[in-house]
Amino acid sequence: MYTNEWSLILFTLLIQAAVGAFIFNLIVGLLLKDKIEQNKLYKILTPTQYAVGFFIIVGSLASVFHLGTPTNAANVFSNIGSSWLSREILFVGGFSLLWLVTFLMGRGKQEINQGLAIVTSVVGLIAVYSMAQIYTSTIIPAWQHFNTFVVFYGTTFLLGTLVSMSTINYAIKKEAQSMEGSLSENIVTSFAYIVIVTVAVQVLVAPIYILSLSNGNTAAVLSAELLYNEYVFLLGLRWLLMLFGGVLLTFLIWKQFYASKQLTITSSQGSIYLAFIVILVGEIIGRYLFYASGVPLMIG
Amino acid sequence: MSEKGFFFDMTACIGCKSCQIACKDKNDLDVGSLFRKVWLFERGKFPNPRSYFISMACNHCKEPKCVDNCPTGASYRREEDGVVLIDLNKCIGCKYCTWSCPYEARHYNKDNGKVEKCNACLDLLQQGEKPACIDACIMRVLEYESVEELNKKHKETTKDIDGLPDSNITKPNIILKPHKHAYKREVR
Numbered sequence: 001m002y003t004n005e006w007s008l009i010l011f012t013l014l015i016q017a018a019v020g021a022f023i024f025n026l027i028v029g030l031l032l033k034d035k036i037e038q039n040k041l042y043k044i045l046t047p048t049q050y051a052v053g054f055f056i057i058v059g060s061l062a063s064v065f066h067l068g069t070p071t072n073a074a075n076v077f078s079n080i081g082s083s084w085l086s087r088e089i090l091f092v093g094g095f096s097l098l099w100l101v102t103f104l105m106g107r108g109k110q111e112i113n114q115g116l117a118i119v120t121s122v123v124g125l126i127a128v129y130s131m132a133q134i135y136t137s138t139i140i141p142a143w144q145h146f147n148t149f150v151v152f153y154g155t156t157f158l159l160g161t162l163v164s165m166s167t168i169n170y171a172i173k174k175e176a177q178s179m180e181g182s183l184s185e186n187i188v189t190s191f192a193y194i195v196i197v198t199v200a201v202q203v204l205v206a207p208i209y210i211l212s213l214s215n216g217n218t219a220a221v222l223s224a225e226l227l228y229n230e231y232v233f234l235l236g237l238r239w240l241l242m243l244f245g246g247v248l249l250t251f252l253i254w255k256q257f258y259a260s261k262q263l264t265i266t267s268s269q270g271s272i273y274l275a276f277i278v279i280l281v282g283e284i285i286g287r288y289l290f291y292a293s294g295v296p297l298m299i300g
Numbered sequence: 301m302s303e304k305g306f307f308f309d310m311t312a313c314i315g316c317k318s319c320q321i322a323c324k325d326k327n328d329l330d331v332g333s334l335f336r337k338v339w340l341f342e343r344g345k346f347p348n349p350r351s352y353f354i355s356m357a358c359n360h361c362k363e364p365k366c367v368d369n370c371p372t373g374a375s376y377r378r379e380e381d382g383v384v385l386i387d388l389n390k391c392i393g394c395k396y397c398t399w400s401c402p403y404e405a406r407h408y409n410k411d412n413g414k415v416e417k418c419n420a421c422l423d424l425l426q427q428g429e430k431p432a433c434i435d436a437c438i439m440r441v442l443e444y445e446s447v448e449e450l451n452k453k454h455k456e457t458t459k460d461i462d463g464l465p466d467s468n469i470t471k472p473n474i475i476l477k478p479h480k481h482a483y484k485r486e487v488r
Contacts, residue, residue, distance in 0.1 A: 068393020068413025075372035075390045085371040085396050137369060138399040139469065297402040297465050299356060300339050 005291040007066040012131060013155060013287055014059030015092055018052045019124035020160015021167070022099060024194075025049070026117045028168060028187055033114075042110050043175045048167040049103050056096045084137050088130035095124040128156050139297040141216050142223035143290075147209035150202055151290065155283055157198045158245075161191045162276040169265045169272065184264040188272075189256065192249040195275065199246035203239065222295040231292060234285050241282030245275040302446040303362070303382035304420070305473030307454060308355055309441040310461075310482060315340060315353040322436030323357065326421065333407045335418040336433050341463045343481065350481035354463060355442065357433065358405035358418035359472030360384045366397035366406060381446075382473060383420050391415055402465035403472070420444065450475050460484060 025048040032041055064070050080086040098120035106112045132152040135143035165188070172184075213224035227235055252271045265272075315338055323329075323336040336357035343350040360377075364384050367375045374390035375397050377383070391414040398406045398415060406417045421431035429435070434442045443450065451457075457475045459467035461482040467474075 066394065068395070068408065068410075068415075069391060072372060072374075072390055072392045075374070076392065077371075078373035078390075079368075079371050082368040083371045083396075085369065085394065089371065134369075134396070137365075138396075139365065139402045139465070140399055294399075296399060296404070297469075298404050299337075299354065299465070300341060300463050 005066075007062045009284070009287045009291060010062035011059045011066070012152070013159070013283060014055040014062065015095075015131070016128055016152060016155040017159035017163055018055035018059065018099075019095060019121075019128055020156040020158070021048055021055070021163040022052045022117075022124060022160075023121045023156075024160050024164040024191065025052075025168070026112075026114070026121055028164065029112055029114065029117070031187060031190075038111050040175070042106065042112065044168055044171045045112060046106070047171045047174075048164045049099075049106070051163055051167050052099055053103065056099060060092075060096070084130055084133040088127060088134055091123055091127035091130050095120060095127050098123055125156075128152055140223075140294045141220035141297065142213060142293045142295060145209055145212065147205055148290075150205045151286060154198050154202045155287070157194055158279050159283060161194050162272065162279060165191050165265065165272050166269075166276055169269045172265060184266075185256065188265055188268050189253055192253050195249050195279070196246050196253075199242050199279075202242065203246075206239065217297065218300075219295045219297045223293045226293045226295065227289065231289055234289055238282050238285040238289065241278045241285070245279035245282065248275045248278070302380075302448060303360075303473055304444060305360065305382075305447045305450060305475060306357070307443040307445070307450045307457075307475045307477075309439075309477040310352055310354065310479035311477055312439045313338075313353045313355060313441045313479075314439055316438065318436040318438055319355050319433035319442060322432040323418070326424075326432040327416075330409070330411070333409065333416075335405070335407070335416075337404070339463070341482070343462070343483075352479035352482045354461075355433070356403055356405075356474070358384060358401075358420075359403055359470075359474045360420065362471035362473060365400040365402075365470050369396050369400045371396065383422065384417075385419055385422075386415060386417060388412075388414050388416075402469055447473055447475070458484070 025045055029041060029045055067073070076089050077086055080090060098116065102112060102116050102120055105116065129149075132149045135148045136145070138144065210224055210227060213220045248271050252268055317338045320334060320336050320338050324334060327335055329335065336355060338353055338355045341352050341354065360383050362382070364375070364377060367377050367384060371394065372390045372392055374387045374392070376385060376387065378385065393408065393413040393415065395408050395415065398408055406415050408415050424431060431444050434444055454475060454477060456477070458478050459472065459474060459476065461476060461478050461484065463482070
């Protein structure tokens with residue numbers, strides 16, 4: 001059992017989920033901007049902000065646990081010219097700060113400043129990009145692959161949509177709001193499509209990734225062997241869970257088109273929560289495997 | 301700047317590991333941590349087996365990825381002789397450099413929460429002595445001098461052999477006299 005990198009598994013998953021949830025929360029805000037009252041909209045969007053804040057705080061704490069000597073951390077921006085880790089800390093810090101400003105300003109005015117939220121989202125996406133670049137700039141063939149970008153952005157979009165859909169659903173029920181049918185239907189359908197496409201992309205890239213590892217240098221081959229020998233059960237489980245989540249949401253959309261069933265966030269909540277849990281577990285397993293299969297280029 | 305590097309004569313190395321032990325002793329390393337290591341390579345099959353040793357520490361590379369990737373600048377390369385060092389006052393123990401070295405030269409020390417590695421025995425060099433590994437070698441296969449001098453002294457050398465990472469990744473300051481069993485590195 002590989003136990004070394006739990007703090008980084010948590011950190012990367014939580015920050016990516018935070019960025020994704022913030023972005024999709026903003027998208028909902030933009031979609032509904034002129035269709036429902038400002039106050040109502042703010043109340044629906046706020047619980048997601050709390051979730052984002054919670055992920056940022058817990059994720060950052062987890063990342064500090066990874067460090068041997070966090071007290072020297074004042075110097076972490078010294079090498080921004082060449083170090084992706086320096087840059088990542090800058091952008092994650094920037095995203096966190098911008099989130100806080102958006103959140104506090106929102107509380108003051110009871111409305112989210114969309115310009116600021118867009119800037120925050122862009123900084124968040126750059127932060128995820130920097131995270132992926134950290135790993136592609138190592139000498140670990142399993143990480144120096146396009147697949148790293150696919151899985152990191154994959155987490156951002158998957159956990160982001162599912163977290164924000166869950167928290168928005170919670171907000172709607174809590175405020176006893178009703179959202180007009182077609183409004184929430186569009187949201188559920190678009191988000192379901194995003195999840196399905198993201199799962200599909202990851203599923204398509206995975207065999208290409210493992211094949212290219214098997215045909216690479218010694219360290220790459222060792223990584224591939226770890227995945228399909230020692231970790232084959234977890235690998236299979238991860239993809240099974242992701243596919244199940246994707247199929248669940250496909251079924252949800254099918255129900256809407258063919259069974260002519262009205263799709264609101266609240267009526268689909270069972271599927272949304274189930275897909276969330278299933279995909280979350282799949283993502284945790286996937287990230288664990290990412291770190292566990294990282295064999296460095298070595299002598300011999 | 302006169303860059304310094306290691307010369308290693310593979311044809312005469314007997315794999316005794318005196319260099320490995322001398323380094324470990326001089327640096328008082330913990331179990332599991334080795335700044336210099338000796339690897340045995342076995343290739344081929346009977347009736348044509350091939351084997352050779354490689355002794356390698358930090359190669360104080362020309363383009364060290366560890367220095368590029370270090371977020372705090374704790375990892376740095378000296379101007380005057382190209383020696384790559386770690387400033388322990390700045391190191392945060394993130395271990396990113398251990399993911400950046402193709403030669404396994406860097407080790408995370410759990411006791412002080414920082415990363416450490418071969419420093420070319422700078423303290424010994426300052427006293428006019430040679431690095432511990434070089435003095436310990438009973439076959440005299442190791443040298444540590446300016447790369448220019450080494451290239452003048454030794455001909456028919458290489459940086460790339462089967463078993464070592466591609467020298468174009470970090471441009472290590474290592475000059476090898478290859479063993480006849482050590483083929484040129486296979487390029488896939």
